[in-house]
Amino acid sequence: MTMRGWRLLLAGALLISLSACQAAQAAVPGALGRPSGVAPVTPYPVGIRTLDLARGEDRPLPTTVWYPADARDATAPPRDNARPAAGRFPIVLFSHGLASTPRLFAALLTRWASAGFVVAAPAYPYTNADAADFQRWDVRNQPGDAEFVIQDLIRRDTLAGDPFRGRLDVAHIAAAGHSAGGFTTAGLFTTGHDPRLRAGIVIAGGGLPGTFAGPDASLLFVHGGADPIVAPYVAQAAYERVPWPKAFVTLAGQGHGEYLTPGRPGFSEANNTMTDFLRWTLYGDTSARTRLPVDATLAGVSSMSGKI
Template identity: 45%
Template structure:
């Protein structure tokens, strides 16, 4: 049985603001090829999906990355798990990173690499997205996926309302990774940071650019997500990529597009024509290629990656790209 990946929004919950409520969804998430573990306790949560309350914005503060180039090589991908916690909240964090060999705890490759903090969906875990996250690491990014204590698969006290605490968790994980003497601190470039996430993790990611703004972040990737408490985007300009299926009945396309339209910075939206809440099959290749080129441009300043974005989005003929990365 495939895991039931639920995203329960917070509309109507005390203090929750504008988070949208959603129906449950069964299936594998972005990059979750081969996931076989099942949820024994998750049950469908039926609610209507609402569009974001955020007002549409013009692109008034473009993001300008520093000029540079992304690595031309494809790296071997190392993997390790770090023991991280914040105020008693356990946040074990899985890392995928450019390495000298494809092995657990392999030495990191020579160089300094951008960091992408990835947030999983409700009743998921970072390893479910390994295909996507390893793709980014292979392209020259350190990817960190914390397992959130109350929204992950197997959580003892599953609590969707705990999403509101996750942006602070994510920022704390970044703090720990940048601390001098950490296992990968020497190879992470602290000036090139991004956040990404799927579903509930997409809401968490939006929060890092709005209500819980982490001003160190230069770029964000929101996969099948929506807004965080109806709070406007704030802080210095960043580049934002949204990926959403037009047939998503968990977080509606309308709700995702409304958040895209509220970003005042450089932005793009990849719309999967027949896509639902999860990315599988040919949809995966378009999503992986587009997000990788976006990160190469936003964090490395690679002009070639910027020019390749339309071609990446067109792979398989399954999606369209609204490109406002001015």
């Protein structure tokens, strides 16, 4: 065979191999071959992993991570250290409120992981429920903690031997949080914030000084209409300062967060709205964007203003 013939044969073999690889990826929910702008449709089983992180000796940040798991190595409820599913998945950093813990939000965060997101939730050193030295005002330091955790996950995507290597879509990141965690979330969106941080969900929270500046991002506020802890006007004032695409979901007559519990009034509306907000902002799924006003609207229960 001539040299030209060998080259043609080799080129053909490479094309066949590449096509087979792409076809195999496309057959797996969440795989690298998923068409752009399409979020996963089939729910994933969920794995759970704990990262022993610290931002200095005095700021331990044990972080619970819920993530889409390989169906061959996962069960219900979520299995510890199950193999991650094939593909790359956007990151969501979740921040708890005062005297709370990440696992108190497991029912919500497991649903987000099942929908195709890697959800990392640090226990903040001086405001979590088990803190030996509880310091309410340490919330002002938590945006730095949250950014530290995000950067650690970004590092793991290329870290040899780490289970998350090659499984994280580090170009598409969101932050979410409840109560003081909502203020923490807002505190991430300041001048010079990482442009990969594309979206935020402030639940029963508000803004911090200097927030809502820097690269464009989309913001969703979720708030109880009768919240006695963080009054609705606090969230509304923060919302008005956001210069980017934004929306505000009000849970009629609700308090500080009961709507985050499965089975309680407003849970389906809040969860569906937040999940589709993440699908739109992190996957670019236009069908999820279209669903947002429908997700958020139930007469006497919930309503949405603004536009993402």
